[in-house]
Amino acid sequence: MGIPPVSWAEVSPGSVLMGSDDRSVLFGGIGPRHEVSIGYRYKISMEPVRPKDAEEILNSMVADIASESEWELAYSMGLISGGEGDPVEALADSTDDYWGKACDGRPIVKKGSRTRIIRVWSSGKATPSIMSKDKLPSSENSIKLRLVVRDSTEWPINPPLLPKRRDNSRIFREEAIISILFGIIPSFAWAFFNASPTYISEGWFNLVFGGVFFGLFTGIFWRPRQPTWHVESGEMVQRS
Numbered sequence: 639m640g641i642p643p644v645s646w647a648e649v650s651p652g653s654v655l656m657g658s659d660d661r662s663v664l665f666g667g668i669g670p671r672h673e674v675s676i677g678y679r680y681k682i683s684m685e686p687v688r689p690k691d692a693e694e695i696l697n698s699m700v701a702d703i704a705s706e707s708e709w710e711l712a713y714s715m716g717l718i719s720g721g722e723g724d725p726v727e728a729l730a731d732s733t734d735d736y737w738g739k740a741c742d743g744r745p746i747v748k749k750g751s752r753t754r755i756i757r758v759w760s761s762g763k764a765t766p767s768i769m770s771k772d773k774l775p776s777s778e779n780s781i782k783l784r785l786v787v788r789d790s791t792e793w794p795i796n797p798p799l800l801p802k803r804r805d806n807s808r809i810f811r812e813e814a815i816i817s818i819l820f821g822i823i824p825s826f827a828w829a830f831f832n833a834s835p836t837y838i839s840e841g842w843f844n845l846v847f848g849g850v851f852f853g854l855f856t857g858i859f860w861r862p863r864q865p866t867w868h869v870e871s872g873e874m875v876q877r878s
Contacts, residue, residue, distance in 0.1 A: 644695065644785065646681040653869065654711045657736050661809075665815055667766065668735055668755075672800055672867040672874070674707040676743035679789045682712045685721035686782035695785060703730040704784040705745035706755045706766075713764065718784070720759030721764060727782045728769065731755040737850035740797040741869055756781070781845040798869045817853030825849040 653675040658667030682704055684820040687695065695701055704712075712718045720727075730745035732754050744762040749866050753770050757764040769781075812850045838845065865876045 645684040668809040675869040681787040683785045692783040737800040741799040805857040821853030822849030824831045
């Protein structure tokens with residue numbers, strides 16, 4: 639049985655923005671938002687490949703499963719599609735966030751991560767998502783793979799890197815300000831105009847606690863946009 643035929647698209651070097659700058663629960667995504675600069679040429683399968691066929695190709699030639707960054711660059715150029723139906727395709731990246739990522743095109747595989755980055759196709763468009771590693775591709779399911787053939791198989795020694803972790807002090811300040819402005823102050827204002835004269839002095843703890851709770855609750859729907867990281871002179875630079 640021969641190797642399944644695959645149509646390949648040539649992808650030129652370029653850069654692409656990835657990730658989410660929204661921390662809200664409902665509308666946010668994997669962060670941080672960042673630029674990836676791919677300096678090499680590569681070929682990518684124009685359509686996702688069934689796992690069984692992909693295994694034959696991976697065993698017979700210098701190919702690999704596409705990284706999310708390579709996928710995004712090709713997708714932004716209109717070079718790839720979902721093929722027949724509305725498939726789900728798994729990429730090489732396995733992570734819960736992008737902190738510590740090398741932004742040169744290689745996949746990010748975090749030790750201990752139990753999620754796999756995927757793309758879900760619907761009506762000709764793809765949506766980023768994640769899946770549990772317990773549902774990794776197999777020949778028995780509908781999850782497919784995107785393959786690449788790179789001009790170079792060696793990664794740079796010193797790639798541009800995102801910080802290993804987010805700035806928790808910044809997040810704490812944001813949450814404190816939001817809780818004060820949208821929770822605590824309105825709680826005391828309501829009590830001042832509507833409650834008994836002694837309510838504030840006797841129930842101040844409940845007002846503070848309720849205000850903090852409401853401030854945190856707003857995170858389900860909204861949070862300030864986070865800075866985006868860009869590649870400049872081989873390093874990652876943060877811009878608001």
